[in-house]
Amino acid sequence: MSNRLFGPLDPAPDAGWEDPPARKGFLTDTSICIGCKACEVACKEWNAIPEDGLSLLGSSYDNTGSLGASTWRHVAFIEQPTGATRSGASVDLGMPSVGLRDAGAGTGATAGTGATAVPEASPERADFRWLMSSDVCKHCTHAACLDVCPTGSLFRTEFGTVVVQDDICNGCGYCVPACPFGVIERRTDDAGRADGSGAPAKVKKAERVPEKRVRDKNVGIAQKCTLCYDRLEAGNTPACAQACPTQSIQFGDVDELRERAHARMEQLHAQGVPEARLYGADPEDGIGGAGAMFLLLDEPEVYGLPPDPVVTTRDLPAMWKKAGFAALALLGGAAASFIGGRS
Amino acid sequence: MSTPGEAETTYGRWPDDDRLKGQRRRDAQSAAARGLRRGRDQVTGLADLVERGIGGRRGGGDGERAMVPEATFTSYYGRPVVKPSPWKADIPAYFFLGGVAAGSSLLGAGADLTDRPALRRASRLGALAGISLSMAALVHDLGRPSRFLNMQRVVRPTSPMSVGTWVLSLYGPLAGLAAMAELGGLLPHALRGPARLLATTGRPAGIGAALVAPVVASYTAVLLSDTATPTWHDAHRHLPFLFVGSAAAASGGLAMITSPVGQAGPARRMAVGGALLEFAVDQRMEAAMGLTAEPLHQGKAGTYLQIAKVLNTIGVAGAVLLGRRSRTASVISGAALVAGSACTRFGIFEAGQQSARDPKYTVVPQRERLNRGEGTHG
Numbered sequence: 001m002s003n004r005l006f007g008p009l010d011p012a013p014d015a016g017w018e019d020p021p022a023r024k025g026f027l028t029d030t031s032i033c034i035g036c037k038a039c040e041v042a043c044k045e046w047n048a049i050p051e052d053g054l055s056l057l058g059s060s061y062d063n064t065g066s067l068g069a070s071t072w073r074h075v076a077f078i079e080q081p082t083g084a085t086r087s088g089a090s091v092d093l094g095m096p097s098v099g100l101r102d103a104g105a106g107t108g109a110t111a112g113t114g115a116t117a118v119p120e121a122s123p124e125r126a127d128f129r130w131l132m133s134s135d136v137c138k139h140c141t142h143a144a145c146l147d148v149c150p151t152g153s154l155f156r157t158e159f160g161t162v163v164v165q166d167d168i169c170n171g172c173g174y175c176v177p178a179c180p181f182g183v184i185e186r187r188t189d190d191a192g193r194a195d196g197s198g199a200p201a202k203v204k205k206a207e208r209v210p211e212k213r214v215r216d217k218n219v220g221i222a223q224k225c226t227l228c229y230d231r232l233e234a235g236n237t238p239a240c241a242q243a244c245p246t247q248s249i250q251f252g253d254v255d256e257l258r259e260r261a262h263a264r265m266e267q268l269h270a271q272g273v274p275e276a277r278l279y280g281a282d283p284e285d286g287i288g289g290a291g292a293m294f295l296l297l298d299e300p301e302v303y304g305l306p307p308d309p310v311v312t313t314r315d316l317p318a319m320w321k322k323a324g325f326a327a328l329a330l331l332g333g334a335a336a337s338f339i340g341g342r343s
Numbered sequence: 344m345s346t347p348g349e350a351e352t353t354y355g356r357w358p359d360d361d362r363l364k365g366q367r368r369r370d371a372q373s374a375a376a377r378g379l380r381r382g383r384d385q386v387t388g389l390a391d392l393v394e395r396g397i398g399g400r401r402g403g404g405d406g407e408r409a410m411v412p413e414a415t416f417t418s419y420y421g422r423p424v425v426k427p428s429p430w431k432a433d434i435p436a437y438f439f440l441g442g443v444a445a446g447s448s449l450l451g452a453g454a455d456l457t458d459r460p461a462l463r464r465a466s467r468l469g470a471l472a473g474i475s476l477s478m479a480a481l482v483h484d485l486g487r488p489s490r491f492l493n494m495q496r497v498v499r500p501t502s503p504m505s506v507g508t509w510v511l512s513l514y515g516p517l518a519g520l521a522a523m524a525e526l527g528g529l530l531p532h533a534l535r536g537p538a539r540l541l542a543t544t545g546r547p548a549g550i551g552a553a554l555v556a557p558v559v560a561s562y563t564a565v566l567l568s569d570t571a572t573p574t575w576h577d578a579h580r581h582l583p584f585l586f587v588g589s590a591a592a593a594s595g596g597l598a599m600i601t602s603p604v605g606q607a608g609p610a611r612r613m614a615v616g617g618a619l620l621e622f623a624v625d626q627r628m629e630a631a632m633g634l635t636a637e638p639l640h641q642g643k644a645g646t647y648l649q650i651a652k653v654l655n656t657i658g659v660a661g662a663v664l665l666g667r668r669s670r671t672a673s674v675i676s677g678a679a680l681v682a683g684s685a686c687t688r689f690g691i692f693e694a695g696q697q698s699a700r701d702p703k704y705t706v707v708p709q710r711e712r713l714n715r716g717e718g719t720h721g
Contacts, residue, residue, distance in 0.1 A: 005501070059420040066422055076419060148569060150504035151490075152497040170493045171486015174504050177428035177570035177699060186429045186486050220486025286719035301706045304419030308709040310719045312569050312576055313501055319565045319579045326564070326583035327557030333591060333620075334449035334553075337612040338457050 006314040008283040011141050015156035022253040023160035024232060025291035026241065027261050028134050030303075031268060031276060033248040035061060035132035039073040042243035046228065047072065050187075050217065066304065067135055069187035072225040073240050076303050078131035133294065133303050134249055136240070137162070137183045137225035138280055141288030142311040145175035145184050145224075153222070160254065161227040161291055171220040180287065180309035184224040189216050227291070254291055261293055273297070279305060286310030416710060418702040425571045427699035433484035435692035437477050438563045439593065439685045441511075442586065444473030445560035446594020446617070448518055450610055452553035455546055462610065464525045465601035467549060469594070470556075471522035474515050503566040510562060514555040520548035560590035567695060573705055574698035575691075577635040581628035582691070588624060589684045591617025596658060596680030599666065599673045607673065611666045614680050618655040621687065635704050638697040639690070647690030654683030 003009045012020035043049065052070035057063050060077035067074045143162045146154040153168035154175060164184075175184045228238035236242070241251035250257060261281050268276035275297050280290030286309050300307045418424070428434075451466035453459075482491050495512070499505040524545025527538035564586040568579035575582070595614025599607050629636040638644055661676025698704040712718060 057420075062420075068426075078419070144571065147499075147501040148504065150497070150499065150502045150508060151493040152499070153493070168490075168493055168496070169487070170490035172494070172504060173429040173484070173486065174502070174566075174570075176426050177572045177575075177695075180425060180571040182424055182426040182571075185426055222486075284720045299417060299710075301417045301424070301702075301710065302419065304422060304424060304702075306424050306705055306709055308713050308718050309571075312571055315576070315579055316501060316565075316569055319503075319568050319583075322580055323558075323561040323565045323583040326561040326587045329584065329620075330445075330449070330557040330560055330587040330591060331554075333587075333616050334446070334453060334609075334613055337450075337595075337609040337616065338453040 003288070005147075005316060006142060006311065007288060009141050009288050010160070011143075011156055011288075012158055012160040017156075017158045020158040020160070022255065023291065024227065024251070025139060025160075025254040025257055025293065026136060026227070026238070027250040027252070027257040027293055027295070028136065029248050029250065029261075029264060029295045030131065030133040031248075031264075031273070031295060031297060032246045033075070033132040033134060034246055035075055035077055035130070036245060037064075037075050038243040038245060039134045039240035039249055040064060040071070040075060042239040043073045043225075046231070046239035047226070048217070049223075067137070067181075067183045067185075067224070069185040069223040072136065072223075074135045076131070076133045076135060078298075078302060080129050080131055080298070080302075081127055131297055131302065133296065134240070134244075135303065135305070136292050137227070138181055138287065138293075139225075139227055139291030140311065141283065141290070142313065143287075144178040144180060144311045144313055145222075147311075147313045147316075148174045148178040150174060157229055157232075159227065159229075159232055161229065161232075162224075163226045163229050164222055164224060166218050166221050166223070169221045171222065173222065175222050178312060180306055180311065184222050186222050187219050189219045254289075257293065258289075261295055264295055268295075286314070416703055416706045418706055421702065423700050424702045424705040425573075425699050427696045428570070428572065429486075430484055430692075432689070433480040435688040436685075437480040437484070438586070438692070439589075439688040440473045440477035440480065441563060442473075442560050442590030442684060442688070443593045443597055443681070444470045444477060444518060445514075445556035446590045446613065447473060447597060448514075448521070448549070448552040448556040450594060450598050450613065451521060452549045453609055454606070455549050457609075459602075459606040459609075462598060462602045462606040463549075466594070466598055466610075467518075467522045467525050467545075469597050469601060470518045470552065473594075474511070474518050474559075478511065478515065503562055503569050507559075507562050507566060510555060510558050514552055514559050517548045517552035517555065521545055521552055524548070557587065560587045567691070570695075571705075572695040572699045573635040573708065574632070574638050575695040577632045577708075578628055578691075580631060581624050584624045585621055585628060585687070585691070588617045588620030589687045592621060592655065592658070592680045593617075593684030595662075596677040596684070599662065599677030600681070604667060604670050604673050607666070610677075611662045611673075614677070615659050615662050618659045618680060618683070621655060622652075634707055635698055638694040638701075638704065642693070642697055644690045644692075644694035644697055647686045647693060651683045651686035651690055654679045654686060658683055 004014060010023065012023060049070045049072065052068065053065070055063065057065055059065075060079050062075065062077040064071055064074050139161045141160075143154070143156075146156060146162050150172060151168050151170055153165045153170075154162060155165065157163055171186055173186050176186060228236070228240075231238055237251045241249045250260070252260075258281050261278050265276050265278055277296055278293060279296050279300050280287075280293040283289035288311070294303075294305075296303060296305075447466045447470035451463050451470060454463035454466055482488050485491060494505065494508040497505060498509060520541075524541045527541035527545075530538045561583040564582035565579075567575040568582055570576060578585075591613045595610045595612075595617060598610035599614060602610060629639060639648055658676045658678075658680035661672050661679065665672035666676060
């Protein structure tokens, strides 16, 4: 009872499951991710998630952007200068370029930092590293999305994961700003509408209707990773973990994955990778520990993850208390308005 | 303009909910421009702070110096960490109208008990109009409006929206019944019986509505604060007081418009008190918030809140100096207070949306917490 809003907790029994199976989750070991995006594809295919934009984003090999209603796995790509050159000077990748790149980039930076200048065309490729990481819903122990859902559409499964029931969700959108990781999102149609009210755009011929139907599935409804609830119930591995060719994405019991994560981090530290760190693996953290944890090679914010996320409901008792005082203040103020004056 | 090389290596900003290609291209251009600016600030002003997580090459460096160093932080291509709510103008309108309704119910009950029939009638009708429009806005905002009733499947204290749904389910019928009592007199002679019944239920219903009303006015603050949206969450200690102040100002202002000055005394006092509370709370709130108070002064939010302050000042001055004497002045200052309250709600709403779109407001406070060795532990 004590840790229902904050602190370590086993979520499935707390949600009322009697004798549930062990909590399931992911360990994403980014040190062996090769950025193949097989997880993204497998996830889309298995869950029949509609296409959500095929534009070039200009962010390395990441043209997916971020997690969202129709992106439940997202591989981040970071091209990172390392060592002394990381602050301002750059490494030439031999990529074709356009425009004023050499006008002041190198010199301006080094003038300010006093760092050793690295010529634009320097072949110092050792000073460069790739960071790649497959992001996913964290399936928090204390899931803000679930706690704020006013319909009960979001629920805790027997595996301790958090899943949206798409036939219950009324698209209120509250879960979207509640998530401290920016994972869950309300699906929009092609025209960006959430309510599905727009006239179907181009589809008129009968044979194209099924395609449109898949495309507009669950428009107006919040969507996110289910940790492949359907596959779990059949005793299978989630699609992304199944498809991962390097076992960067590992699926299993959360307790065991946590041990494995610590062992791997120590191994990497011993091998001279001191920057290896765990994310979401501490049941004492602001979300009570994640069901999907990560081994990262840099600060979380480098990967677009919040460095110290806290479930918003930690402060909810304080908020209700203040709201109660404010309500009393309004009641008292209104009464005083009638008692106080002449007219 | 963005070249491929620059766009990929500098800060960008991407509206996460916007998957339209044309929009993305425009954003890429402006993001690249912003990125260049930030890049300069970095290399000229903050030499020892290292930024990572971005490709490497940074443009700019033409010697332009930042007067005030920006908070330096790392992000993933400048993209937001948390998602802004998908809510549109419906939601701040819903807060505003709910506040109007709540305050009006309080005025209606007070007027009923102190024998001010004109104020009572205007306030009860105002409450019904406010809550009806408020509910319409709320339903319109849903992704699936036809599933509105799904909110009545569960009672969930951890969800302010669930609590609010139930509070409104209690408040709406009471406010409606109180308003119906005012309309009873308009019924034809043949329906005298029902009219009399309505008249007798008016007072208990009105008092019931007035007792629930303060919660209607304050819970919406919890609804905003119980999110990961930095500006909304960080305001959680003060926002309920700001919102009840805003509700009092709006409902008092409305009654100043709709009631004769002879009976509108309590409305004036409530409106002025509400607006003054708003001023006072706003000061304390911003002082307590730190970095995440910044969006309250920027962009659309800054404009709304600036206008709200001007309107509230006009309204308070008008109500205090001329409200008792002139109906015209009363209407004008009442209208200013109503509009000021609406601007406050829209301003707070927009400030949160802005804070969610910029990763700075998510990353910097958390990073500073960790750097101070105050990382969160359960």
